Amino acid sequence: MATARDLMHTGCTCVQSDDTAANAARLMAEMDVGALPICGAEDGKIKGMVTDRDLVIRVMAVGHDPAAYTVDRLPQGHLILADANEDVDVTIAKMKEHQIHRLPVIDEGRLVGIIALADISHRMPESVTGGLVESIRS
Numbered sequence: 695m696a697t698a699r700d701l702m703h704t705g706c707t708c709v710q711s712d713d714t715a716a717n718a719a720r721l722m723a724e725m726d727v728g729a730l731p732i733c734g735a736e737d738g739k740i741k742g743m744v745t746d747r748d749l750v751i752r753v754m755a756v757g758h759d760p761a762a763y764t765v766d767r768l769p770q771g772h773l774i775l776a777d778a779n780e781d782v783d784v785t786i787a788k789m790k791e792h793q794i795h796r797l798p799v800i801d802e803g804r805l806v807g808i809i810a811l812a813d814i815s816h817r818m819p820e821s822v823t824g825g826l827v828e829s830i831r832s
Contacts, residue, residue, distance in 0.1 A: 698776040698785040701817055702799045702807030708733035709765055711741055715753045716760040718744050729796050731805055732765050740798055740805045742770035775800050776809060785809060786822060790829040 707725060709718045712735040721730060729745040744765050753763050774792050776785045778801035789797055789809075799807040811830075815823040 696782040697778065698780050698782060698797075698799050698809060699778040699801075699807070701782055701785065701813050702776075702778070702809045703813055704807045706731055706798075706805055706808050708738075708740070708805065709744060710735045711766040712764050714761055715744075715749050715758070715763045715765060715768075718765050719746070719749050719760065722746055722749075729808075731798050731808070732768075732770075733805065739803065740773065740775070740800065741766070742768070742773055743796065743798065744768055773798075777801070778806055782818070786814065786818075786826055789814075790826055793830045795830060 707721060707730065709721055709730045709732055711732050718730060722728065729743050731740050732742040732744055733739060734741050748768050749760065752768055753760050774788055774794060774797060776788060776797050776799045778799050785797065795811045797809045798805055799809060811826065814826060
């Protein structure tokens, strides 16, 4: 049985909840990623996700100063997480149901990785990847 841990990539860097949008963008550019987990500045626990789209649409396009706007001010919906030991079918079902491209993975409450659509495309059959892409597009 494959688990979420088998799909995820490790080495996640969090942007702290009190970091600015400009810093989040800088980190994304340096790491060549389109999203970062937001972790609490005090407790280090995952609080949400920030995407490059969030920075453009919710910060820059509405005239906020990215150097002054902290990422904890970005609207966050219900945070969907995968448990590192859950079956990949459960993980993929979550991504389909919530139409998400990236899913943080936790183990005993700690962030241990992220599963992106690319991770699934590299490790799962084409039919699984296709089904996920189709559900996200719809």
